[in-house]
Each structure stands twice: as structure tokens, then as C-alpha cells.
Amino acid sequence: MSTTKRPFHETVAANLVERLEQGTAPWQQPWTDKQQPHLPYNPNNNRRYKGINTLNLMAQGYSDPRWMTYKQAATVDAQVQKGEKGTLVQFWKFNDEKNKTDENGKVVKDAQGKPVKIKVKLERPKVFYASVFNAEQIQGLPALVVEPPNEEQQWQNIERAEKLLVASGAKINHDQADRAFYSVAKDSIHLPEKEQFDEAGKYYATALHELGHWTGHPSRLNRDLANPFGSEAYAKEELRAEISSMILGEELGIGHDPSQHTAYVKSWVTALKNDPLEIFRAAADAEKILTMLLGFELQQEHTMTAELELDDDAQLSWSTVQDTAKELGFMAVLTSNKDDLVSPYIINYHSPDGMPAPIQSRLKPDGQVHTGLEGETIEDKDFTLNAEQQRDTLLVALTPYQNLKQIEEIHQQAPHQVTQAPQRDDVEKIYLDVPYKEKDQVKALGAKWDKQTSHWCVPKGTDLTPFNQWPVTTPTTTKHYLAVPYEERNEAKAAGAKWDKQQSAWYINTSKDDTLLDKCRQWLPENQQVETTQPLDAREEFADKLAFLGFDVSGEHPIMDGKKHRCRVDTDKVGVSHNSGAGMYVGSLDGHPWGYAINNKTGEETKWKAKGYNLSPAEKAKYQAIAAQKQQELQEAKTKEQSKVANAITRLVAVCTQATGNEKYITDKQLTTAKLLCVPPPNSLPNDPDILIGENWKASKALREANPDKLIFTTGELLVPAMDEKGNIRTAQTIQANGTKMFPRGGQKTGTFHIVGGELEDIARVSTLIIAEGLATADTIAEASKHPVISAFDAGNVIEVAKELHDKFPDKTLLICGDDDAHLSLTEFKGNVGRNKAAQAAELTGGKTVFPIFAPGEQNYPSHIPPMTPEKWRNNEVTDEERSAINGMKRFTDFNDLKLKSKFGIEGVKRQLSAALHKIKEQQQEAPVQAKTQQKSHGFTR
Known part of the structure; x- marks a missing residue:
């Protein structure tokens, strides 16, 4: 008895329907950012499976995400277990290889006599299948080792998710109480406040889910979003967003929470039963969503990275080019080109639908710019530093047809230009009169389609014997040029207009279709009216x-x-x-x-x-005077607000209780020296004019909404007072249970600090002032050195604190205990932030630096794997092994990491600080002797 094999798409859909009904479909399974990877990948090449293969493999029920073929397992000395059945994956072939032939049809061979191969695009892609096995079905593979992300990595993942939201440019409103949605009518995302989510990852998972819907707008991926809630079409869109957010959750390391989308299961089951191919379309759309969103992130990173390198003159030119492109509806993208020493920066342009424009600008370090067509030779004489010339050149290059005055000038020169092709003996092409149904036949013989004349043609000198059935013709093209605004280009194209690259304008060919004139009449120059307006100042x-x-x-x-x-x-x-x-x-x-x-x-x-x-000079003087007056008023208001906050924080500190030491942040960081405070219950500070205290985060949120002019705190938050060089409390840092650190609005953070293990009078008595970046690092250093240590709160404030204390204690030596963000030297163009800020602070104050030294192999990038570069990291051209190595380096950056995570432990911290302090002491002791010797050599005595 024969059986008919079930088609692949039906098999996959049926399996997923079964999983949906059991609540175990891949996108129904939640996971946190602390668990191992879920998306299937091939460890042979470290590439993840995509599209429908992702869902099909995840639905097989294995916990190990590694999949490979039988042969691939054998190459690593592993063996598929007897009796195990493989799972089919589907892949498509869009290109094929064939032998290269010369103009006579003979096979071209290389120096070794072997045929030269070329890639050709298949007219119809071919589908292939392979059988793969999960790692749990294979003997001899090493165990999957995945280290859960530490707290720092988790927050870096959150930061990356936040940057992606910003990079997308989506409008996000936090105006909902208990729901999240995307409005296609307003093209905006609506969410609850971040504080309403019990984990930061859940907030970003929700936001990115709605961002997935946002990509379906007609101006982006153009999916059908105008469907009522509860309809099957609505559920299909939810399926796409849910699959994409599942994949994106792992890509960003923020986890996946499907709990908000269980209402669509019944509709999903119905849709897949009715049309098994729907799951294939949904998976393909989800990959498009993912590609678009990660493209925003990568594009922004490239531009931001390049912007950091620009000097002032180049930055001004870049601003001119960027603004001009934006006015025309284009997005300018700046990238570095280190291979070109003359013009090391390239600017490309993309339309709102993501299509690249055939225009490129080159930017020199001194701000000179040249704009031209891609591939055009750029000579030094074509570069300009003049901002107006840069702007005008880009206007002409990108969309001259948007400037109606320029278009009118073109039409005045040739309003109804008739271009006749020269006679056959004088042209480089021979034109043929080919009926449409015979186009494939003439194309197979080597003829080319000429877009300008809308005719098939062959080069002059071609033997016309094979083309005898098609008469030679002399095409005549009558072009009516049009004044098409940029935003109407698609409408004009749909009406039959074409783009003339030579004239940089749109036109219609009325000799081919007399009805085109009526369709495009609105864009004829004589029908355009240009309004002149009085320019603004x-x-x-x-x-x-x-x-x-x-x-x-x-x-x-x-x-x-x-x-x-x-x-x-x-x-x-x-x-x-x-x-x-x-x-x-x-x-x-x-x-x-x-x-x-x-x-x-x-x-x-x-x-x-x-x-x-x-x-005019008079106008400029007037505006400068007004600006100066307003600046003075704003500075007075700022100073008044900072004093108000300082007084309020001082009152709060007076009623705070000491931390018990059992608070999560204290136990996680194993703080031993810092004397932190806890925000007291609401009744501890009654009737305060500036401060209100909520008993929990929900109460605090309600207080913020009802009292936007007050400072709101939450009972149980850790409080870290921040003082200035005079010992006055100016503000305070709060540390929430989940590790979030914040400063109250309106306070003075810059230049303020917190002393761990002492008071201001204690640092006045010591000869060396020790400054650390964060609170936990300062606590570790205080524990190891038995010295009071100054916490500057973050890297950006280290320099200001060092300058303030150096001015107050000019005779003391400053020891800056910096963080060593070694991984950033490999992954970020900005480099090692912790080292850079500490080094700058020491240089400005004549101080010294010390950085944590970890045990061999703890912070180092392994030498046996390919080197990492910022370009590779930004382009995500990274293997799992390379990414794991970088993540391992991130665990070892500061002295608190040295204490908690390194083999050296607290003893390592003590040894390293002791050596640094001993060296400073020796130099301090040598200084008076050297000074006295120098005085004697100049004839001075005391």
C-alpha cells in the first residue's frame, strides 16, 4: 500500500498547530535574559537558522540549540546516535555556477586549463532540503557551556535595546495605564510608564513588539495593518510581531515574554489550518522586521562612530550635508573609509523607503566636500569648503526637480525637446523593431533593452544575420519634461513618467502613448505655480x-x-x-x-x-544682548533650583535610617565600608514643601503624576548623599532594588562626590586622595587600602571631581583608581572609556593612575581565535566563540570585579593598591630632597 508523502509546509504547519494547542509553540515559551540561547544555530559555521527553519527546529522540543547534518557531526569526531531521526530544513538556491564562455561561445579556461566558473542568477529559485540532528541526538559533542550574563551585561543589553528604539525614530508615548499598542493612523507607539514593569527587560520586550508592528506602516514594510481587533488578519499581524520579538529578544539579550499575546492562539490555529503556507509567510516577514530594526541600529552606530572622529570643520560640513538631505526627504549616512587618506569619510543617501540614491559625497578631515554620482572619479579640485556651495551641489545632485525654479529653467531651454537618433551609419547601436511576445527570443541572441529609446538594440558592427526577422528601425522619442516634487515621485512613476539621468528630471514619452499627457498634466511646468514668501529671520x-x-x-x-x-x-x-x-x-x-x-x-x-x-551688525548686537540677558536669568533660575534641591536632600538625609546591610545591592556587591542610608517611610518627613515619599513604586508613580513640581522618593531605596568640595550636600543618588541608579531632577551632580570610609576632614588629613569611578569600586578600594575613598559616581564625573579636589588640595597627590573596560578597546571606536577618563583626570591634576590587574586569561582576549575589531563587532560579523570571549572580558573591568570574580580576590586588590600607594609615598618623600638640592644649585638657602 503506497502513501503520499505530506508536503514540507503542511508538515511544519501541522506540528506548529499541535504545539499551539498545547501552549508550547516556540513564540509561546517565555525565557529571561539570564538563560541560555534558544534560537537554533549550526555550530559548524556559528550561523543561526532563519525563517521557517527557526520555528520548525525550535518546535522539535530539544533544549540544546545546536543542529548539524550527519556529515558535519562526523567532521568533529561526533556520531549521530543509532535510531535517531533527522529534522528537515529548507533552503533556497538563487544563483548557480556555469562555465564562462567567450564571444564565440567557447569555454574560457584559467592558467591551469580548468574552466573559469561564473555565478548566474536563476530565473526561478530552487528549493533544497537537508536533514539535521540536534546536539542531544549526537554522541561525542562537547557539552553546551553558556555563562549567564552578569548584572553589567544585563544592563548593557538594556542600553542596546534603548538605543535601538531611539535609532528607529519611532514616536513613543508613555500615556497608557495598562495596555500597549501601535496606532497606524498616528504612526505612533503607546506604552505604560517604565516603572509599571517589574523588570526592565519586560518593558523593552513590549516596546520592541510594538516596534515590530510599526515596521508595517505603508512607508516602511507596508503590511496590512488596518484590521479590527479579533479578526483573523489582525491575529496574523500579531503572529509576525511575536515571532520577530522572540528572535529580537535573544539577539539583544533581553528575554522574551509572550504573556500579553495569548489571546490570539485560537486565531493562529485557524489560520494555519486553513492555509499552512501562512506560517512560512509569517516567518519570512518576521525576518524582514528583524533585518529592518537591526539595520537602524547598525546605521546609527556607523554614523555615530564616524561622527566621533570628526574635527570641528568636518562636523560643520557634515551638518550642512545632513540637513540638506533631510530637507529633500533623504537620510544621510556617514561612514569611515580608512583606506582613503585624502577623503576618509563617505556619505551615502537613502530614501524613506530605504532605497539608496545613486549619489555619494566624500568628506575630507578639514571639512571639504565633493558630491557626485557613485563611481565618478573624484579629484581634489572638485572639493569645496563653502557651506552654501556644498548645499547647492547636493540639491542639484539629489533632487533638482524639487526646486521648481531650476526645473522651469530646464523647460525654458527645451520645453518639448525632440531627440532623434542619428542615422544607422552614425550610431553606436543598431535598433530593432521587436514585438513584445518575441522579447525572450531576441534577448537569448544577445540583444539588450535600451531604456532611453524603449527599443531592443545590438552594438554597431554586429552580424545581423541572426536578427533578420526583426527590421532595423530609427527610434524617435518626444520627451515632455515634468516638474515633479520629490514626495510625488512614486505617483508620477505610476502614471508613466520616467527619469532622465542626463537632465536629472522626470519626463513622459508621448510618441509611445498619447494618453500619458493627460495622466501627467498636473506636473507640466506651465501648470505649476511657485509662491514666493517673505523669508524668516x-x-x-x-x-x-x-x-x-x-x-x-x-x-x-x-x-x-x-x-x-x-x-x-x-x-x-x-x-x-x-x-x-x-x-x-x-x-x-x-x-x-x-x-x-x-x-x-x-x-x-x-x-x-x-x-x-x-x-546686520545692529540686529546681531540686539540678539546677542537679548541672549545674554536670558542666559543670565536662566543661570540664576538654575542656581536657585539647585539650592532648593540641596536643601531638600539635606532635610531628607537627616531623617533617613542606616542601611541594614541585607539590601540586595549591598549583598550583590558585598559592600563592607560604605555607610549607606535608606529612604524612610512616608510619615518621616510630613508637610515638607519639596519632598514626598511613596511607600512603594506604584505609590511613588501616582505622587509624581499628581505633584510634578516635587521630588519623589520611595521607602526602602538606598540613598547616597553627594557633597561638594566644601562638604555641603548638593544632591543624592538613589539605588533601587533592581539596581537602577538615579539623581533627582534639578540637582547639582557635576563635581559632587561621596566619601566611603571617612568624611571630608579625613581626606584633608591624608597626603594622597584616592578617587574611584563608582560606589562599589570605592567600597572595595576602601576595604583593601584602609583609606577614605572618593566615589565620583560615574566615569563622566571623574574629571570634574578630580579638578575640584585638586583646586582645594593642590599639595596632595591624586590617585585615580580607574575602571579598565578592556573589551571596549576591541569593540568600540571610542575605546576604553574607564582608562581614558582616569588618564585625563590624572593628566589635568598631575595625579597618578592605577587599574585592576586580573589573573591570566580572565580579562584577556584569547589568542587562538581571530582578532576582534570595532568594525567586526559593529557589523555583527562575530562568531559565537568570539562573542563569548568578549562577554567574558566584560565581567572583569573594575576593582569590585577583581574582588568578587577574579582568582586574585580581595588580596589581589590589597597588593595592587599597596604597591601604587607605596610608590606615591616614595615620590612624596623624594620631592623635598630634590627641591632642596635644586635650590642649592641655584644659590638659594633657607
Whole structure:
């Protein structure tokens, strides 16, 4: 009895339907960021399986994510166990190899006499299947070793997720109580506040799920999103977002939480039973979503990395080019090209739908720019430093048809240009009159399609014997040029318009279709009206830019004094003051007026330069005076607010209780010296004019919403007072149960510090001041050295604290105990932040540095694997072994890591600090002797 083998897609769909009904489909299974990888991958090449293969392999029920073929297992001396059955994976072949032939059809051979192979694209892709086995089905494979991420890695993953949200440019509003959704009508994502999620990973998993829906907008991946809740089409879209968020959760290391999407299971089952291919389409769309979102991240990283390298002149030119492209609807992407020493920066341009424009700019370190077509030879004489010339060149290169005046000039020169091809004897091409149904036949003989004339052709001199059935013709093309705005280009193309590269304009060929004139009449130059408007002054122009980003530019904003200013945005909560919102900008009227602004709620930003408006000396003086006055008023208000916060924190500190030592942060970091405080219950500070205390985070959230002008704390939070060089409390850092560290709004953080193991009078008595980056590091150093240690809270504040203390104690030696972020030297263009900041602080104050030294192999990148570079890391061209090595390095960065994670332990910390302090002491003792000797050599005595 014969049986018909079930098609692959039906087998996969049936298995997933069964899993759905049992609640065990891959995207139904939750996992945290602390567990091992879930996505199937081939350890032979360290590549993960994609699309439907991901879901099919995950649905087999194995806990090990490694899969390989029988032969691949044998290559590593492993053996598939007897009786085990493989699982099919599907892959497609889009190209094939064939022998290269010359113009006579003969096979071309290389120096060894072997046929030269070339790749050819298949007209119809071919599907192939392979049988793979899970690692649990194979004997002889090493055990899967996956170290769970430490706390630092978890927060780095969260930071990466946050950067991805920002890089996407999506509008995200935190205006919901208990639901999350994407509005296609408003093209915006709506979420609850972050504090309502019990884990940061769950917040970002939810946000990225909605970002998956966001990619379906017509301007992006264009999926059908206009379906009512509960419909099958709605559930299909949820399936795509859920699969993509599952994959993205592992890619970013933030985990996966499917609990919010269980309501669609019944609809998913129905859809897959009715159409088994739906799961294949959903998996393919999920991969597209993933590719798009990670592309935003990679694109931003490339641009940000290159921006960090730019000098001031190059930065100004980059701003000019970027703003000009944005005005035309393009996104400019800056990348480094280290191989070109003359112009080491490249700028490419992408349309809103992601299509690259055939334009490229080269940027020199001194700010000179050249813009031209890709592949064009760029000579030094073509570069310009003039911002207006850079802007005009880019306008012409990208979309000259958007400038109606320029287009009119083109039409005035040749409004109805008729281009006749020269006679056959004078042309380089011979044109053939080929019916459409015979196009494949003429193409097979070697003819090419000429887009400009819409005819098939062969090169001049070709033997026409094989083409005798098609008469030679002389095409005549009548072109009507059109004035098509950039945003209407797709509409014009659909109506039949074509792009003329030579004239850089759209046109229609009326000799081919007389109806085109009626279809495109709206874009004929004679039907276009150009309105002239009175130009804005520079300040008003910048105000318009800010308003477009959602800034409230009423009152004094924008203040054009070249300094940073905060400003309300339209999504700020009621009660946020006019000068302390989520918007930040800086604007200047010096020289050619310029500005920069960012809406920190949406992530949208702009770099602006005035369009050539010049201020008279009198106008400039007036604006500068106004700006100076406003700056003075803002500084007075800032100082007043900082004093208010300082007084409030001082009152809070007075009623705080000492930490018991059992708090999670203290036990995790094994703090022994720091005397931390705990925020007391709400009734401990009654009727305070500036502070309110919530008994838990929900109560605190309600208090913040009802009292936006007050400082809100939560009972049980750890409190770390921050003082200035005079010993006055200026602000405080709070540490929540989940490790989140925050400073109250409006306080003075810059230059403030916390002393572990002593008070201000204690550091006044010692000859060496020890400064550490974070609190836990400072505690470890204080424990090991028995010295008071100054915590600067973070790397960005180390330099300011060092300068403040050096000014107060100029005769003391500063020892900067820096973090050693060795992994960043391999993965980030900005390099080792911990070392760099510590070294700068020491250089500015004449101090010394010491960095943790770990046991051999703990912090080192293994020499037996390929070296890591920032380019590889940013491009995600990293094997699992390389990524594991970098993650291992991240565990060893500071002295607290040396104490808790290194083989050296606290004794290693003691030895290293003892050596550094002993060396400083010797130098301090030698200094008076050297000074006295120097004085005698110059004839001085005391």
C-alpha cells in the first residue's frame, strides 16, 4: 500500500498547530535574559537558522540549540546516535555556477586549463532540503557551556535595546495605564510608564513588539495593518510581531515574554489550518522586521562612530550635508573609509523607503566636500569648503526637480525637446523593431533593452544575420519634461513618467502613448505655480525647526547664545516647567547662524544651519544682548533650583535610617565600608514643601503624576548623599532594588562626590586622595587600602571631581583608581572609556593612575581565535566563540570585579593598591630632597 508523502509546509504547519494547542509553540515559551540561547544555530559555521527553519527546529522540543547534518557531526569526531531521526530544513538556491564562455561561445579556461566558473542568477529559485540532528541526538559533542550574563551585561543589553528604539525614530508615548499598542493612523507607539514593569527587560520586550508592528506602516514594510481587533488578519499581524520579538529578544539579550499575546492562539490555529503556507509567510516577514530594526541600529552606530572622529570643520560640513538631505526627504549616512587618506569619510543617501540614491559625497578631515554620482572619479579640485556651495551641489545632485525654479529653467531651454537618433551609419547601436511576445527570443541572441529609446538594440558592427526577422528601425522619442516634487515621485512613476539621468528630471514619452499627457498634466511646468514668501529671520527659522520637533517655542525660546537649553515639548506632562522639559537645543547667531536640537521623548533631532540670511551688525548686537540677558536669568533660575534641591536632600538625609546591610545591592556587591542610608517611610518627613515619599513604586508613580513640581522618593531605596568640595550636600543618588541608579531632577551632580570610609576632614588629613569611578569600586578600594575613598559616581564625573579636589588640595597627590573596560578597546571606536577618563583626570591634576590587574586569561582576549575589531563587532560579523570571549572580558573591568570574580580576590586588590600607594609615598618623600638640592644649585638657602 503506497502513501503520499505530506508536503514540507503542511508538515511544519501541522506540528506548529499541535504545539499551539498545547501552549508550547516556540513564540509561546517565555525565557529571561539570564538563560541560555534558544534560537537554533549550526555550530559548524556559528550561523543561526532563519525563517521557517527557526520555528520548525525550535518546535522539535530539544533544549540544546545546536543542529548539524550527519556529515558535519562526523567532521568533529561526533556520531549521530543509532535510531535517531533527522529534522528537515529548507533552503533556497538563487544563483548557480556555469562555465564562462567567450564571444564565440567557447569555454574560457584559467592558467591551469580548468574552466573559469561564473555565478548566474536563476530565473526561478530552487528549493533544497537537508536533514539535521540536534546536539542531544549526537554522541561525542562537547557539552553546551553558556555563562549567564552578569548584572553589567544585563544592563548593557538594556542600553542596546534603548538605543535601538531611539535609532528607529519611532514616536513613543508613555500615556497608557495598562495596555500597549501601535496606532497606524498616528504612526505612533503607546506604552505604560517604565516603572509599571517589574523588570526592565519586560518593558523593552513590549516596546520592541510594538516596534515590530510599526515596521508595517505603508512607508516602511507596508503590511496590512488596518484590521479590527479579533479578526483573523489582525491575529496574523500579531503572529509576525511575536515571532520577530522572540528572535529580537535573544539577539539583544533581553528575554522574551509572550504573556500579553495569548489571546490570539485560537486565531493562529485557524489560520494555519486553513492555509499552512501562512506560517512560512509569517516567518519570512518576521525576518524582514528583524533585518529592518537591526539595520537602524547598525546605521546609527556607523554614523555615530564616524561622527566621533570628526574635527570641528568636518562636523560643520557634515551638518550642512545632513540637513540638506533631510530637507529633500533623504537620510544621510556617514561612514569611515580608512583606506582613503585624502577623503576618509563617505556619505551615502537613502530614501524613506530605504532605497539608496545613486549619489555619494566624500568628506575630507578639514571639512571639504565633493558630491557626485557613485563611481565618478573624484579629484581634489572638485572639493569645496563653502557651506552654501556644498548645499547647492547636493540639491542639484539629489533632487533638482524639487526646486521648481531650476526645473522651469530646464523647460525654458527645451520645453518639448525632440531627440532623434542619428542615422544607422552614425550610431553606436543598431535598433530593432521587436514585438513584445518575441522579447525572450531576441534577448537569448544577445540583444539588450535600451531604456532611453524603449527599443531592443545590438552594438554597431554586429552580424545581423541572426536578427533578420526583426527590421532595423530609427527610434524617435518626444520627451515632455515634468516638474515633479520629490514626495510625488512614486505617483508620477505610476502614471508613466520616467527619469532622465542626463537632465536629472522626470519626463513622459508621448510618441509611445498619447494618453500619458493627460495622466501627467498636473506636473507640466506651465501648470505649476511657485509662491514666493517673505523669508524668516534666522531665529524664527530655527524656531520653526524646533516647533516641528514638538518644542514649545513660546516666550524666550529659542535663546540664540550658543549654549544648551532645556525646553518643554508637547508630550511633556502637565506641570513640567517651560525650561526643564524633554527638549534640548543649542542655537547661535555667530557667523552663519546654526543650531542643534533633540526631543528626548521621541528621539527626533535636527542639525540646522540658516539658509543664507545675514544679520546686520545692529540686529546681531540686539540678539546677542537679548541672549545674554536670558542666559543670565536662566543661570540664576538654575542656581536657585539647585539650592532648593540641596536643601531638600539635606532635610531628607537627616531623617533617613542606616542601611541594614541585607539590601540586595549591598549583598550583590558585598559592600563592607560604605555607610549607606535608606529612604524612610512616608510619615518621616510630613508637610515638607519639596519632598514626598511613596511607600512603594506604584505609590511613588501616582505622587509624581499628581505633584510634578516635587521630588519623589520611595521607602526602602538606598540613598547616597553627594557633597561638594566644601562638604555641603548638593544632591543624592538613589539605588533601587533592581539596581537602577538615579539623581533627582534639578540637582547639582557635576563635581559632587561621596566619601566611603571617612568624611571630608579625613581626606584633608591624608597626603594622597584616592578617587574611584563608582560606589562599589570605592567600597572595595576602601576595604583593601584602609583609606577614605572618593566615589565620583560615574566615569563622566571623574574629571570634574578630580579638578575640584585638586583646586582645594593642590599639595596632595591624586590617585585615580580607574575602571579598565578592556573589551571596549576591541569593540568600540571610542575605546576604553574607564582608562581614558582616569588618564585625563590624572593628566589635568598631575595625579597618578592605577587599574585592576586580573589573573591570566580572565580579562584577556584569547589568542587562538581571530582578532576582534570595532568594525567586526559593529557589523555583527562575530562568531559565537568570539562573542563569548568578549562577554567574558566584560565581567572583569573594575576593582569590585577583581574582588568578587577574579582568582586574585580581595588580596589581589590589597597588593595592587599597596604597591601604587607605596610608590606615591616614595615620590612624596623624594620631592623635598630634590627641591632642596635644586635650590642649592641655584644659590638659594633657607
